[in-house]
Amino acid sequence: MGDGVTRIGVLASGGGSNMQAIMDRIDAGEIRGRIVLVASDQPAAFALERARCAGIATAVLPYHDSPSRGAFTAAILDALRAAEVELVVLAGFMRMLTGELEAAYAGRMMNIHPALLPSFGGPGMYGHHVHEAVLAYGAKVSGCTVHFVTADVDGGPIIVQRTAPVLEDDTPATLAARVLAQEHLAYPEAVRLYCDGRLRIEGRRVHILGAAPV
């Protein structure tokens, strides 16, 4: 962008509280980015309502309106491109996409996982399943991981991780809430670093460059 502000597209299926955390940091002037599109497969997703209230363009793309996963992915990609999205932020987006989107936005698409990857990640590990697995394993620490999206589910290069303790009386719900508080710090931080041009991917590692001199 000419003005140095990254155009961000968000994909969300639910409440979009992580998106809200990013919006709040943008509004506070801490992130050199702007959310230009919020797309959802769920017409009733509260994330869409948040977007409308903030005057952000929305797109609703119900999964079953597409004849195939490939067509669904293509529709998403068309919407992102039409909005000239530079960075894609997955914020509780519950549909699998095809490799076409990952290829188009390689190194420019982030997701967040509610555990400390590589622990408790991979296919089937989402939402409450993650926290149930953490508790069943008896881990004493959990947290969240923001990573670039690759074809390897939950396996892309890690940008930010933050920790949360597992407490003696935790249920999946209480642990989820404690981890979510960390997600709301981790995700805006990852987006901020991206928009400041401070992330460099080398193989599996994401190097965080020093802040540019003012």
Place this chain on the structure above:
Amino acid sequence: MGDGVTRIGVLASGGGSNMQAIMDRIDAGEIRGRIVLVASDQPAAFALERARCAGIATAVLPYHDSPSRGAFTAAILDALRAAEVELVVLAGFMRMLTGELEAAYAGRMMNIHPALLPSFGGPGMYGHHVHEAVLAYGAKVSGCTVHFVTADVDGGPIIVQRTAPVLEDDTPATLAARVLAQEHLAYPEAVRLYCDGRLRIEGRRVHILGAAPV
């Protein structure tokens, strides 16, 4: 023990800095335990020197003096039993033992691993290999895990975990040093909880009971 003080046996192959951290907390009156034996497969292990300076009995059991791993394990077990050891603390012990010891001290033998299990654990993951793997994976958080020892390498029930950040310029050595500082807090804490009778194993989970009223 009649006096409510747990008899601790330490197995160490090297410097024994984790053992020292436990000794320091015992000396400070914070752990209701006493180290009654330090055994090593390495005659020159500095852990043995630390023990002698503290007036603690030592046993040197060179691995190759035993005709088999089973005989080596049996010799260790004999030494622990002769010293009436109730809790076994593995502190950088670099020999594999057989299931006989795990069975004899089931739920009464601890080890520490320099990462946040279940990440970066299992066969071959020890010492610098762990920190190299953490850096190669690009994790942004590491730490340490104190767990009960079972036949599953690094897979026993977790007692305490503490975290350490991975920094941009880390080498395996700098990361190891930062994690080690957390090990020196985590291991004494796990031993303290054990000696206070506050650990209860249920399947994979270690419940930490509330402190007994004074």
